[in-house]
Amino acid sequence: xxxxxxxxxxxxxxANSRQAKILQGFFKTGKGQYGExxxxxxxxxxxxxxxxxxxKTLLINDIQxxxxxxxxxxxxxxxxxxxxxxxxxxxxxxxxKFYLKNTKNINNWDLVDLSAPKIVGDYLLNKKxxxxxxxxxxxxxxxxRIAILSTFTFIRxxxxxxxxxxxxxxxxxxHDLIHKAVGWMLREMGKRNEKELKNFLDKHYKKxxxxxxRYSLEKLNEKxxxxxxxx
Numbered sequence: 001x002x003x004x005x006x007x008x009x010x011x012x013x014x015a016n017s018r019q020a021k022i023l024q025g026f027f028k029t030g031k032g033q034y035g036e037x038x039x040x041x042x043x044x045x046x047x048x049x050x051x052x053x054x055x056k057t058l059l060i061n062d063i064q065x066x067x068x069x070x071x072x073x074x075x076x077x078x079x080x081x082x083x084x085x086x087x088x089x090x091x092x093x094x095x096x097k098f099y100l101k102n103t104k105n106i107n108n109w110d111l112v113d114l115s116a117p118k119i120v121g122d123y124l125l126n127k128k129x130x131x132x133x134x135x136x137x138x139x140x141x142x143x144x145r146i147a148i149l150s151t152f153t154f155i156r157x158x159x160x161x162x163x164x165x166x167x168x169x170x171x172x173x174x175h176d177l178i179h180k181a182v183g184w185m186l187r188e189m190g191k192r193n194e195k196e197l198k199n200f201l202d203k204h205y206k207k208x209x210x211x212x213x214r215y216s217l218e219k220l221n222e223k224x225x226x227x228x229x230x231x
Contacts, residue, residue: 004062016042052080121153183215
């Protein structure tokens with residue numbers, strides 16, 4: 001049976017120091033940066049996905065061990081395995097609650113973006129979403145990003161109300177990674193319902209951070225983009 005020690009050994013054998021250095025710069029791991037202390041082995045995501053499939057039978061306790069690790073690839077693979085378990089688990093609430101207990105370990109933007117919609121968003125699709133309004137008020141950057149990214153699943157199901165509400169809450173957020181995330185979700189909403197996006201922009205575009213606004217406009221025609229960029 002595949003186990004966590006074998007997984008760690010395989011990852012070390014695939015480590016690429018040159019790629020690791022690039023990734024540590026890309027994911028801002030320096031002192032005072034948002035990814036401070038994050039350690040990379042330098043393994044590309046498609047390879048990590050294949051490893052996750054190979055070790056998909058790992059127990060929850062082993063997934064916890066991976067999530068507790070400072071090595072980025074171990075945490076991402078843990079999340080890929082968790083997503084697989086969520087899909088086949090009859091008691092999806094169990095995986096959902098486990099995910100929420102581990103938000104402190106889901107602490108870089110790719111970890112959030114690749115997992116939050118598929119677990120939190122999916123679980124809440126037909127349920128009350130109060131938890132998102134707790135997360136969006138958190139002082140933790142990644143909790144707030146989980147809140148807005150989880151709405152991606154709702155957007156894909158043509159349900160925009162929570163994307164709009166959470167985006168309003170985050171209009172004054174100071175972090176660029178939140179500006180990008182909100183703009184991205186608004187853009188995705190606009191791809192499905194341009195009227196809803198324009199309604200939001202008409203009310204808020206003058207208050208939106210520049211990055212958030214720019215991201216949200218990417219799929220609009222040139223005339224509309226110019227109109228909204230003229231703050």
